[in-house]
Amino acid sequence: MKPSSLIICRCEEVTIEQLEQAYQTGSCTSRQLKMKTRASMGACQGRVCRQLVEAWVHGQNPDSPRDAELLSYRPPIRPITFGQLAKGEA
Amino acid sequence: MERIQDHPILGRKPQREPVSFTFNGKPMTGYPGEPIAAALLAAGIRTLRKQEESGNPRGLYCAIGHCMECRLSVQGKGIVRSCLTPIEEGMNVFEGQQLANEITGRKLP
Amino acid sequence: MKPKRQLSDLIIVGAGPAGLSAATIAADYGLSVTVIDEFPEPGGRMLGQFHEERGHWWVGKQIADELIEKNRAQGVSIRCGVSVYGMLKVDDMWEVSTSHGAMLAPRVLLATGAAEIPMPTNGWTLPGVMSIGAAQVMTNVHYVKPGKRGLIIGVNVLAMAIARELSVSGVSLAGIVLPPAGPFAGKAALPKENLQLLMGLSHLAPSPFLRLGGKIAKKLGMAGIVSSLFPRGGIKLWDIPLKLRTTAVSINGTDRVESVTLADVNGQGEIITGSEREEAVDFVALAGGLYPLAELASVAGCPFIYTPELGGHLPLHSERMQTPVQGLYVAGNITGVESALVAMAQGRLAAASICSDAGVFGHEGDSKVADAVDEVHRVRASALIQFHPGIPEARRQIYRMWQETFEAGV
Numbered sequence: 342m343k344p345s346s347l348i349i350c351r352c353e354e355v356t357i358e359q360l361e362q363a364y365q366t367g368s369c370t371s372r373q374l375k376m377k378t379r380a381s382m383g384a385c386q387g388r389v390c391r392q393l394v395e396a397w398v399h400g401q402n403p404d405s406p407r408d409a410e411l412l413s414y415r416p417p418i419r420p421i422t423f424g425q426l427a428k429g430e431a
Numbered sequence: 432m433e434r435i436q437d438h439p440i441l442g443r444k445p446q447r448e449p450v451s452f453t454f455n456g457k458p459m460t461g462y463p464g465e466p467i468a469a470a471l472l473a474a475g476i477r478t479l480r481k482q483e484e485s486g487n488p489r490g491l492y493c494a495i496g497h498c499m500e501c502r503l504s505v506q507g508k509g510i511v512r513s514c515l516t517p518i519e520e521g522m523n524v525f526e527g528q529q530l531a532n533e534i535t536g537r538k539l540p
Numbered sequence: 541m542k543p544k545r546q547l548s549d550l551i552i553v554g555a556g557p558a559g560l561s562a563a564t565i566a567a568d569y570g571l572s573v574t575v576i577d578e579f580p581e582p583g584g585r586m587l588g589q590f591h592e593e594r595g596h597w598w599v600g601k602q603i604a605d606e607l608i609e610k611n612r613a614q615g616v617s618i619r620c621g622v623s624v625y626g627m628l629k630v631d632d633m634w635e636v637s638t639s640h641g642a643m644l645a646p647r648v649l650l651a652t653g654a655a656e657i658p659m660p661t662n663g664w665t666l667p668g669v670m671s672i673g674a675a676q677v678m679t680n681v682h683y684v685k686p687g688k689r690g691l692i693i694g695v696n697v698l699a700m701a702i703a704r705e706l707s708v709s710g711v712s713l714a715g716i717v718l719p720p721a722g723p724f725a726g727k728a729a730l731p732k733e734n735l736q737l738l739m740g741l742s743h744l745a746p747s748p749f750l751r752l753g754g755k756i757a758k759k760l761g762m763a764g765i766v767s768s769l770f771p772r773g774g775i776k777l778w779d780i781p782l783k784l785r786t787t788a789v790s791i792n793g794t795d796r797v798e799s800v801t802l803a804d805v806n807g808q809g810e811i812i813t814g815s816e817r818e819e820a821v822d823f824v825a826l827a828g829g830l831y832p833l834a835e836l837a838s839v840a841g842c843p844f845i846y847t848p849e850l851g852g853h854l855p856l857h858s859e860r861m862q863t864p865v866q867g868l869y870v871a872g873n874i875t876g877v878e879s880a881l882v883a884m885a886q887g888r889l890a891a892a893s894i895c896s897d898a899g900v901f902g903h904e905g906d907s908k909v910a911d912a913v914d915e916v917h918r919v920r921a922s923a924l925i926q927f928h929p930g931i932p933e934a935r936r937q938i939y940r941m942w943q944e945t946f947e948a949g950v
Contacts, residue, residue: 347662348665351492352499384499389492390658393658393660411844413837417626417637418835421621432688433688435683435685435709436682441601465682466682469684472686489665490670491667491674493674495677
C-alpha cells in the first residue's frame with residue numbers, strides 16, 4: 342500500500358492523496374480542504390482528524406502560522422435528535 | 432473477548448444480574464448499565480457498522496463518544512453511540528448498514 | 541411544553557478530576573452547583589487510571605469515588621449521560637444546551653478534558669483498531685479485554701502509562717512499536733527522538749519512568765544515547781517489549797485485525813529492506829497523544845492560542861482560570877495536557893476564582909485565589925507524570941500574555 346492511500350478522515354474515508362490533489366488545485370487551508378474533500382466533515386465533525394489535517398496543512402508550509410483559518414466549531418457539537426433540539430428537552 | 436472478573440487493582444464490580452438483548456436478531460446477554468459496545472465486545476463482536484458509502488466494516492474506536500464510529504441502531508431510540516448507551520433488558524440492536532445512493536446509482540438489496 | 545430549566549450558581553461541564561474538584565470547593569463556599577457529563581458515570585478518565593508510585597498504587601477510581609461522595613454530601617447535582625451541545629450568553633446568564641434541556645447559570649466552568657490525536661496507520665479503520673484510551677476504558681472501566689493479544693503503535697507518555705495498566709490487568713501485549721514514518725508521525729517515528737523522550741521523562745519524573753530510564757541507561761550507558769545501540773529486539777519494560785527500532789507498516793485483516801506488518805528501521809526512521817514480518821494480533825491500540833478538548837470554549841466565543849507544549853490550540857485563560865469571556869472559566873486538560881493531580885488543583889483554583897468573582901470571599905478573594913495558584917504550582921512541580929518538559933515555561937508565557945492584554949490598565 343502506498344503511503345498516499347493512507348486514510349486521514351475515517352468518517353468520510355479521505356486519503357492523503359485526496360488532500361494532495363486538493364492542495365495542488367488551490368485548496369490551501371484546513372477549511373478549504375474540508376470543503377473540497379469532506380475531510381473533517383463527517384459524523385465526528387473532525388474530532389478525530391482535525392489535528393491531522395491541520396498538521397498536514399502546516400507541513401506543506403512549515404513557516405506559516407499555526408492558526409491561519411482553522412476549522413470552526415459550531416453547535417450542535419454533539420449528536421442530538423430533532424426532538425431534543427426542538428423541545429430543548431429529551 | 433474475555434471479561435475481567437476480579438481486577439488485580441480495581442477489584443470486582445458489584446454483583447450484577449445479566450440482561451438479555453438482541454444484536455441483528457441474535458440473542459445475547461450483557462450486564463445492565465454497561466455500554467452496548469462493551470457487551471458486544473465481550474461477546475466477540477467487533478463489527479458494529481458498515482461505512483455508509485464504501486461498506487467497509489467499522490468497530491469501536493474511541494470508547495468515549497468522540498469518534499461516532501460505534502454508532503448503531505437501537506429499536507425505539509434510533510441511532511446511538513454504542514460506547515455511551517447503557518444496555519437495557521430486551522433491547523433490539525442492529526448493525527449500521529451501507530446505504531443506497533441515488534447519485535452513484537448504488538442500490539442495495 | 542415549556543423546556544425544563546434548571547438554575548444553579550455554577551454549571552460545570554465535565555465530571556473528571558478538574559470538574560469534581562471544582563464542584564466540591566464551590567459547593568463548600570455555598571454556591572449551588574450542577575455538574576454535567578456525557579459518560580454514564582462520573583469520574584472522567586480517572587476511572588481507568590492507576591500507576592505505581594513510590595511502592596504503592598495511585599488508583600484514580602478511588603480518588604474519583606472520594607470526590608463523588610464529597611460532592612453528593614454537599615448537595616452537588618451530578619448529571620451523567622447528559623450531552624452538552626452548545627452554549628449561549630443571554631443577558632447575564634449562560635444558557636447551556638443539553639440533550640436533557642436547557643440549563644441556566646451565571647457562571648460556567650468548562651472542564652471537558654482532552655481528546656486523543658490519532659496515529660493513522662494503513663488499515664487503521666479495521667474493527668479491532670482503537671485509540672489507546674479506548675483500550676484503557678474497555679479494560680479498566682468496563683472490565684472487557686480489548687482482545688486476546690494486541691500491539692501498541694506510538695511511543696509517548698500516554699502509551700507507556702496505559703501499556704503498563706493493560707499489562708497489570710492481564711491484557712497480553714506483543715509490544716510497543718514506532719508509528720510509520722510520514723507526515724503525521726514526524727519525529728515520533730525516529731528511534732533517537734523516542735529514546736531521548738524517554739530519557740527526558742525518566743529524568744523529570746522519578747516514577748514510573750525512573751525504572752524505565754534506569755533500565756535503558758543500564759543497557760546503553762547514560763552518556764551518549766545512540767539509538768543504533770538500542771537492541772533490535774527491544775527491551776522489556778515490565779512485561780512489555782518496547783521496540784524503538786521497529787515500525788508498524790500496516791495493519792492487516794479482511795473484516796477485523798488479524799496481524800500487523802512490522803519492519804526494522806535505521807536511525808533516520810527508514811525501513812531496512814527485507815526486515816518486514818507479520819505479527820499476529822487481534823487488536824491494535826494507536827497512541828498519538830492528547831489535545832485539549834475545547835469545542836465549547838470556541839462556541840462560547842473564547843479566543844485560542846497555540847501552545848505545542850500543552851497539546852496544541854487551547855482557550856486563552858488567566859492564571860486564575862478565567863477566560864476573556866465574562867462568566868466563563870476553564871480548568872484541567874482543556875487548558876493543556878497535564879496529569880490528573882494538576883487538573884484537580886486547577887479545579888480547586890477555578891472554584892476559588894469563581895467564588896471570588898461572585899463576591900463570596902469579600903475582601904479575602906485575592907488571597908484565597910493566590911493560595912490556590914500556589915498550590916497548582918506545587919502540585920505541578922511534584923507531579924510524577926509530566927507530559928512535556930516545557931510546560932512551566934509555556935504556562936508562564938500564556939499568563940504573561942494575558943496580563944499584557946487584559947491587565948495592563950488600558
